[in-house]
Amino acid sequence: MIFENLPTTPRSEELIDKAFSRAARAGRAKQGLEAQQSMLQTAANILSDNLENVVTEWPDFDLVDPFYYELADAVLKTEPSFGGREDEGGVDILRQSLSEVGWASRQVREIKDEYGSKLRRTDPETARKHRKQAFARMADIVEEVEADLRRVGDARDALRTLPDVRPDEPTLVVAGYPNVGKSSFVNAVTRARNEIAAYPFTTKGVGIGHFERDRIRYQIIDTPGLLDRPEEERNDIERQAVSALEHLADAVLFVVDASEACGYPLDAQLELRDAVAARFEGADVPVLTVCNKSDRSTDVEADAYMSVAEGDNVDGVLDTAIEAIGYEPDLPSRGDR
Missing domain, CATH: 1.20.120.1190 (Four Helix Bundle (Hemerythrin (Met), subunit A))
Known part of the structure; x- marks a missing residue:
């Protein structure tokens, strides 16, 4: 860093x-x-x-x-x-x-x-x-x-205490209200090897994990305190931190809980999803809606469905996210060798 x-x-x-x-x-x-x-x-x-x-x-x-x-x-x-x-x-x-x-x-x-x-x-x-x-x-x-x-x-x-985030790696940012399963998803796809680091202006740790697919290393970030509540509830510094994430993210995975067991109404979750999508639209960053806890409810239109607790379609969601990122490494041409 x-x-x-x-x-x-x-x-x-x-x-x-x-x-x-x-x-x-x-x-x-x-x-x-x-x-x-x-x-x-x-x-x-x-x-x-x-x-x-x-x-x-x-x-x-x-x-x-x-x-x-x-x-x-x-x-x-x-x-x-x-x-x-x-x-x-x-x-x-x-x-x-x-x-x-x-x-x-x-x-x-x-x-x-x-x-x-x-x-x-x-x-x-x-x-x-x-x-x-x-x-x-x-x-x-x-x-x-x-x-x-x-x-x-x-x-x-x-x-010097900022998280070791690597802007050169393709990055998936995970968003959504608390208790919808964001951290569980990050732990699952990184095999629980993700680090927890803290922003000086947040009270919760920022989860930073890595996984590899087709020999490409991806970065996945869970940002509690930033993309887990409406814009009007963030202070100016938190809003600027979200602006920083716009430069970092290659795709956003917005997790919803259609069963509402997270404690937040589905309408409120989708309203936050729409606000996040609008925020990242200017940066040309795709925002995918993923319904977690699909073993309880799938009563929402989403890009993918999964149940982290049941281990259902977690890899499929990750494949969908990787496709949305669309990262193509710069390979040397014959003339560069």
């Missing part, structure tokens, strides 16, 4: 202490003018390199898959350090902070060059005064971006 290995973001005080303590050790190893030059070089390099690494370790959001972009944008809006700026997306705010940290890195290098020139043309005592001035200015620069460093660190902590 693209955010999983992001390094810990240092705080300004921590970074300043690290740079100046190492500079002091470097200075003790030398004498006179050379000691001041070594201290300046060491502190500046540690500060500028660490600040630059904060920026370069992040992926380029212009190149990030739209699913992860939208999901990151939604997640970051839940972070307190990103709050109070409703007119901007979470990713935009993060980009601004990364830009400020990059600016600080460049400023430190400029201070190093400016005072490095001064240190070459003076006596040791004056050089010591110049070096202390340089340290004070560098510390001011780093402290100026403390809020940005904290924001970047908060973003890292939030995003």
